[in-house]
Amino acid sequence: MVLGARALRAAALLHFLCLLWATFALSQNIGLPKSVRKAQDTTYGGHWKHLTFLNQVLQNILYILCTTIDTVALCLPSEEKTVSRALVPIRDFIFSAFVFPIGLFVAVAFWGLYAYDRELVYPKELDDINPSWLNHSMHTTILPLLFIELYICPHKYPSRIKGIFGLAFFAVTYLVWILWVHYKSGIWAYPVLGVLSPGGMVIFFFVTFVIMVTFYFLGEQLTNWLWTRRKKKYA
Template sequence: MALVPCQVLRAAILLSYCSILCNYKAIDMPAHQTYGGSWKFLTFIDLVIQAVFFGICVLTDLSSLLTKGNDSQEQERQLKKLISLRDWVMAVLAFPVGVILPSSVVTWWLLREPERAVVQLPPELCSPRGVFPDFQFPLLVISFIVLFQIHSL
């Protein structure tokens, strides 16, 4: 079985982040109508940062494929600038926020397990007519942890 090239994997991750962002904005939650809207949630901020980072990665991969074989020094200089921007975004934004989010999720689960009343979901998010059924919220949290583990490889 052949491995998936990193360019295809990065493009797939970028598309999945964009689809999650579109679905997240489609959910009508009361918290989105208050001050700050979606931007007050760390998960949304991390989602945007990761989508921007993977967008820069895909752009870098495409530019390196397009400039392969050319001896233009200007294109090589622009590619080096794009690679340094990608590395800077990873070191300053994507990695630190991507590490803080799963650690806060793990802390939330550790606090929630002994006594569920300590950390409880708002009633408007719980079933029967809420956004998340009882089984879906833990799956959503686990999927974010899995996405983080995949992208940190």
């Protein structure tokens, strides 16, 4: 075992706190009662056309799985093997193929475009709808959550074929979805898509996927480097 009982309890606490924050941030994004949002997204596709929102959903799913696994391990040790056998592979695949590369991409792409021209990704009028801290909960705090998870939990990456295929399936599905939203409503999920030519859009989507794959490899290498060192230390 790489981590001792004390470290496992600490990881469980961190997972629970991350789940509370991720759930709160998601609830404020979708405008649940007492939300700080001044208006909800009622256009075609709603929040589901935004990669930021999908990433928040994925993070919530991940932390629900993590908290469930931790709770069983700490409170029902006799059931740990059964639950872990069923849920750990799902948890690890979601983190490796979706949460890490997509979450890192959301943060890097959003703030990169924001710095270049915010109107391409987050028009100024949105400041009247979302307070600044909510914007950061959607596009900034997701980043430390990724590295906290990478640091406290030894995720087993799938084979590269399976991992890249999973990421590619998500990317293609999302691309088809936002093209459908535009076809049905004339709305682009992000303003930057409205200023690109068809050729420019193809290049944009291709570069976007290459970046996501690069982030997938980054997560894989960081995980291997960190947990190989820990296994040697505790061997």
